Amino acid sequence: MNALQDIHVVDFSKVLAGPLCAxxxxxxxxxxxxxxxxxxxxxxxxxxxxxxxxxxxxxxxxRRLKTRNTLTQRNTHPWRLKSTSAQT
Structure with a gap:
């Protein structure tokens, strides 16, 4: 079992430090x-x-991140992708 197995994270960071944390x-x-x-x-x-x-x-x-293509999601704001279940 992984320590953060049931945690969902939506990552809006960019370049180096943020993606490394994610x-x-x-x-x-x-x-x-x-x-x-x-x-x-x-x-x-x-x-x-x-x-x-x-x-x-x-x-x-x-690595280990899933990138979401918002171009295929009309009228969907990126911050609403998992807003009901994301913890961080």
Whole structure:
């Protein structure tokens, strides 16, 4: 059993420190959904170094997170995605 197994987190953070904290919560078992700006995603997606076209900083600090595509959710505000069940 993971320490945060029944915890749901909606993560609005970006770049390095916030996603790293969310990653730690995910490592401890929390269900983490990352909400990114629709226009361009997290700023760290465009920071070098790149490997095979992928940003290694973004990939290394956002593992264990689920990113929600709000473009397919018309009339849905990102902060309402799990507002009824999210604890943090």
């Amino acid at each position: 990653q730690c919560l995910g490592d401890l078992g929390a269900d983490v959904i990352k909400v990114e700006p629709v226009e361009h995603g997290d700023d760290s997606r465009r920071m070098p170094p790149f490997r095979n076209g992928e940003d290694t900083i973004y990939l290394s600090t956002n």
